[in-house]
Amino acid sequence: MSSAGVGCLYGVGVGPGDPELLTLKAVRVLKAAPIIFTPQATGSKDSLALMVARNYVDESRQRLIYASFVMGGTSDGVWSEAAERIAGYLLGGEDVAFLTQGDPLLYGSFMYVMVKVQAAHPTIPIEVVPGVTSITASASRAKMPLVSHGERLAVLPAMYGIDDLRDVLARNDTVVLMKVNRRAMAAVSQLEADGELSRCVFVRRATTPREQIAFSLREIAPEDIDYFSMLILSGKKGQV
Structure with missing residues (x-):
């Protein structure tokens, strides 16, 4: 959490699928964040990004929040709603780790949320943890x-x-x-x-x-x- 009492938004790249390809920094951020936000394709039983990172998430002390979206479709409303929810946690002083397959800024869902959070709350700290593409x-x-x-x-x-x-x-x-x-x-x-x-x-x-x-x-x-x-x-x- 930042010194101003505002949480930090982390865009965490979890890589292409092999859990061993998560970076050490990604693992550290995932273990420390009180809130894990993960996209989930509509109709899917689980989040693919979360499946990769599952071993580093402890649901007994961390909250999992899902955002449903259409795979390959336009989901602007979904990302606007997600950014609003995430901003609420951040302004309340809680860090949020947003999971993204591959790298967060290469065709990654995190970039849409990041831009919306930045526009609405420019003082919220954001950190991107790169992932294997x-x-x-x-x-x-x-x-x-x-x-x-x-x-x-x-x-x-x-x-x-x-x-x-x-x-x-x-x-x-x-x-x-x-x-x-x-x-x-x-x-x-x-x-x-x-x-x-x-x-x-x-x-x-x-x-x-x-x-x-x-x-x-x-x-x-x-x-x-x-x-x-x-x-x-x-x-x-x-x-x-």
Whole structure:
């Protein structure tokens, strides 16, 4: 808690899924915070972020608060309500640890709450605890270098047009497509079939028991694709 008697909001990145990938700082913050706030996808029985951090949370002395949201959807109202609730605890002098899969500021739900808390209460202290991203976790599990010195990396949500994807591949050495869907997979499959890719790696739920890695999309069935799937791609130089 800050010296002014106002709690601190911690955005805690819990990493991609393996509890051993939590940082020492994340563990320390989780154990100390009296309130643990965790997003939960609508229809899910548990919070995926909380499942990763469960071993470091003691419900006998810490309060768990859930925020329900639609996976991949617009949840501005949810985050506004969450920011309001969290601000109440913070102004009452209690620290709050907000769990986020991966890193809090890379496609993380925490960023939406952080911005709203900052706007409404600019004096509330906020600290972000970085987490291992799904991008680096996927590359490490596939033993696939992302970029070396002087190379360019593009990180994008699922691309929908094959022409757009060709353009991005032509301008970057490596392209990471996050949260891929079947339409994006179809576009990439066409590029692979046409021989326009020098590498194509599919990774789903890296570092978790449900992890799946494939070095060709021909190995992937439609049911293998979910919200936590990504592709690591490189085009062939000189092709557009």
